[in-house]
Amino acid sequence: MGFIEHRLAHFCFARVAVAAALTVRDGRISEARIGLVNSADRPLRAHAAAEALIGAEADAVPDGRRLPDDHPFVRAGDTAAAQDAAPFAEPFADIDHKNRVIAVLVAGTLREAVADLRRRRGADQGEKR
Numbered sequence: 001m002g003f004i005e006h007r008l009a010h011f012c013f014a015r016v017a018v019a020a021a022l023t024v025r026d027g028r029i030s031e032a033r034i035g036l037v038n039s040a041d042r043p044l045r046a047h048a049a050a051e052a053l054i055g056a057e058a059d060a061v062p063d064g065r066r067l068p069d070d071h072p073f074v075r076a077g078d079t080a081a082a083q084d085a086a087p088f089a090e091p092f093a094d095i096d097h098k099n100r101v102i103a104v105l106v107a108g109t110l111r112e113a114v115a116d117l118r119r120r121r122g123a124d125q126g127e128k129r
Contacts, residue, residue: 004017005018016036049079052075
């Protein structure tokens, strides 16, 4: 599970928020659920972006480095911004800016979801000892 939100300040409402849950089987993503907040006139699921992830390698995430432009998580973020979201302009964020934020946050949230899976996998192995 991953969650990231973008705010102007800690006391502000999120300008954009993304939540993601992944199911991984045999090292590949078999199911993805991505939710977007403040990316349209209501919270919504990013179905096209989630579908684009099916079959992608879950462990192909470099630790601590920028994801390459052709990485499945970056492509899913771009898909979410282009096909799933319907952002509206705000005083300090035009539609182009919000689309870019959506794309970046989706990729980051997916990366966080994979890190969560790794932590859980490690915790499960620790319990078996």
